[in-house]
């Protein structure tokens with residue numbers, strides 16, 4: 124599924140949080156949404172997931188306005204994995220993953236439910252061993268993998284991930300993003316780890332104070348030293364990795380007095 128974000132803005136209490144956002148995600152591509160704390164990544168993902176209605180502009184999913192779709196149609200199209208999914212419900216992992224099947228059940232689902240969807244999703248997110256464990260007892264990383272399984276069980280065409288690896292160790296980070304890529308869905312992930320973004324994404328989009336300040340493929344010099352200095356306040360550069368040939372980040376440290384309050 125192709126996603127077009129057209130001139131989107133979102134305001135709250137008279138304050139503009141994101142503005143003039145244009146984003147094109149071709150079917151099956153992986154877009155990394157980058158930017159410092161508070162730059163608007165989560166807000167944009169929430170608008171793209173249909174949780175927030177844009178104050179201006181629109182989001183098109185294969186040409187259809189996402190915010191005019193029924194909740195069921197939207198949930199079958201787009202799944203969101205939140206940054207820190209919290210629920211106080213005393214559910215098992217299998218129950219939480221099963222929540223992803225709700226849009227596929229009932230009279231209006233259009234097709235019979237797939238009995239294997241939950242097990243397949245748990246296998247993919249490597250939480251099958253945790254199936255009977257209760258959600259409140261899980262570690263941060265186990266919760267993150269369970270939320271991926273819930274999103275995969277939803278069988279969406281578009282996967283939105285908000286800091287999906289922030290609780291994962293290095294091995295699980297690489298495994299998680301490899302598996303997400305293998306799903307072949309149109310994926311947009313907010314990422315703080317620029318090295319992971321360079322390693323896994325097709326395109327990068329950088330937000331700063333609610334606006335897109337740079338965008339392009341990973342090979343297109345999006346993360347220039349000037350941008351890294353201006354947006355993140357760091358002295359860093361992207362170089363070609365001698366073994367993989369992929370771009371990777373080399374940093375020297377913060378630039379005094381440049382990190383935004």
Ligand SMILES: Nc1ncnc2c1ncn2[C@@H]1O[C@H](COP(=O)(O)OP(=O)(O)OP(=O)(O)O)[C@@H](O)[C@H]1O
Nearest residue numbers: 135136140158159160161162163164165166167313
């Ligand atoms: N409902 C709201 N009411 C008021 N301010 C909000 C609301 N939602 C977001 N904001 C503000 O909008 C700005 C952008 O927030 P957002 O969570 O989108 O940033 P982010 O790039 O995801 O940040 P981080 O990297 O820290 O997770 C922040 O200053 C935040 O405080």
